[in-house]
Amino acid sequence: MAIIEAEELRKEFVVWRKVGRLRRQRQVVSAVDGVSLRVEQGETLGYLGPNGAGKSTTLKMFTGVLAPSSGRLRVCGLEPVSRRVQLTRQIGVVFGQRSQLWWDLPLRDSFALLRHVFRIPQAEHAARLAQCRELLGLDEFLDTPVRQLSLGQRMRGELTAALLHGPRVLFLDEPTIGLDVVSKQAVRAFLTQLRDQGEVTVVLTTHDLADIERLCRRLVIIDHGRVVHDGSLEALHARYGSRRRVVVDLDAPWEQVPGLSGAVVEAVEAEGHRVTFSLAEGVTAGHVITQLAGYAALRDISIVEPDIEEVIARLYAASDDARSVASG
């Protein structure tokens, strides 16, 4: 059984837009517009989209905070809003913007309180806390009131708080937003480990692509509330024709190599001394380099991985085109 099952999930908000000085107009915003998704136990899912795409709204429905406008939703086999209390015991949640910690109390006290709130057996609580303390390096600020923590420290605290009751699913909304490099890395390393243990299903929203590249094998991209891609990173590259590139520095200026297969010249720079090839699908860099080596002396070679930012930019452009075609 899938741990998250969503079918045609929708959430609409009514907003009043100002038109003119006094009049207001009623407008329905479809924040989530027919999302269908199945997430299996143990998966790590990256939920990606530009600002306002509907990521947080989806997560709020998954966690029982918001009631969907329509559609069917089961998380851990439960209907989130009506079985909210049971569900909270099975999920852990970190919303980057909203703290679940007690503002005026030391981190340690927040953790102790959560033990009572979730009724976690003492031994379990101690074991999980010890693990998080080590992996996230909490010890140096465990006795500091939460309001005095830096964002990175707080986020590490939030992660711990979300895991203390041993949830089956962990929902993370923009866990790395605004963090310094060190904290970002600490959070990513921690999540990687969590993923590799494979016990906790992780659903993570972000608009930071590095998070996705490090952490998620499966990627769901949404735009304007709709899923525009669901699959692996590789599948995304394949679908949008992004290619790996080989950049070679030559001793002598570039001349066309007769019968070069599997690669196309993309750019020639530095008076012909630097050439960029893009590789066709399924072609290895080695295959191209062997061919080149027969013709010219190679001084240096580098391989450039496809740029995911670019792919996604293209993807959004494509989805916008589709929308304008559909509506126009």
Place this chain on the structure above:
Amino acid sequence: MLSAYTRLLVAQIRSQTQYRLSFLADVVSTCLMSLLDIVAVLVLFRVTPALGGFSGRQVLVMAAMALLAFSLSDLLVGNVERLRFYIRTGLFDVVLLRPLSALGQLLVIDFAPRRTGRVVQALVILAVALFLVDIDWSVARVAILVVTPLAGSLIFASIFVAGATVAFWWVESGELANAFTYGGRDFTTYPVSVYSGWFRRLFAYGLGFAFVAYYPALFLLDVPDPLGAPIWLGWGTPVVALLAMTVAACVWRTGVRHYRSTGS
């Protein structure tokens, strides 16, 4: 279960007492505030010998019973007013992510122990007021004296909860609820016979405020209602409280389903 709420409560008190000076000023001003209600009654009776057909001492009994019921409910659920703050900031999200009742958490996480002072104060005022009138004490009268403030506070509590729930639809409507909570307190301070028209029907019967102090006080004082209601209505407070709580619970549940969080 209880222990989870108790721990939340202790945590809340600990963080509140970190701000000592304003805590003290809070205690002083809340006490002054309820004293003011009683002073207002006394001042009015400097000007007039009777109000709605009742003497100053009789009105004081009603006012004191109303004050006790209100202070009790204010102590227990008054902080539900803070709901609008949680809704506006989206912090209600966090409340919904814990395995406890949302309303229960709200009441506990902002519990204001300073309001106990007002309850004590109200008890003293009621004792004085009862001493100043002649009451033919009986088991029934003692029973009504004990039951009424508790049931009356549940009526107020229902109004507090239902009123705060409006914020799920109308975030900036904070003051609206005051019309019925603090308005209800003012209404119950004076005999129902003072009011008239649709206003009396709405507040006294529609919202049940006549049962907070007026009818029970008539029973205690053994005075007939100038408006002609039977004396046994003094026993109606628990029934009305039950009704009010049912309605408030429904309103609350509908409200939570309407929660729309905030765009981040």
Place this chain on the structure above:
Amino acid sequence: MGLDVRAFLALTSAGFRRWSTYRQATAAAVFTNSVFGFLKTYVLLAVALGAGGAAVGYDGPMLVSFVWLGQGLIGVVMLWGWTDLADRVRTGDVVADLLRPVNPLWTYLAADLGRAGYATLTRFLIPVAVGLVYFDFFLPTRPASYALFTVSVALAVLVSFTFRYLVNLTAFWLLDVRGVMLLAQLMMGALSGLYLPIRFLPDWCENVLWYLTPFPSMLQAPLDIYVEYGGIGTQLAIVSGQLAWVVVGFTACGWLQRRAAWKLVIQGG
């Protein structure tokens, strides 16, 4: 530290516009103030009835207009809830205010007058209309009373502004002004005539309030002028009293603000 008329008017209109965006809050306040209007009207009418038709010189219609104009003026005079300056002191933004070439007292005043203007059109007029529709409302017999009432309301706004400004200035010395604010609100409510006409109080108490505190000048003053309590001589005396409190208020604000600025410069806040 001058502020020319055009800048002052621009700030006033900005204040007006800012408050006109708080629609829900305004609607809620109008509703709530009207409900309390009904409550107070019935109680005070019962008092007048019990006292044989008139209470301490106020008859039924006078009490009705006293209550409803009072309920309308709460929003105009703004008896509670203004913490703009204190908030800026707490966040440290106030430094920017003090560094500008204009005295912040005047910029805040301009904004507050804009707020009062918007409140007059909404929070004042609607409850007064409700009172007029439902009850027997007193209308002044002397045309001059309307003019004096208008002047008196303007002065009441100024008195209330200076008092609120003073309370906000304490934020320079106190870390947390919530307590002081609460006490100030309590006094403004209880001693200004909002709960009850202060003429219901014992004479000595009434005199202390009129002569030694600014509170009656914030609300009771314009209300008494409207209901023509006493003759034209009384009305003029009331307005002069308010004028005196305006002068005292602004002097005190200027003095305390200089102390605050001094503290900021010398002690670094």
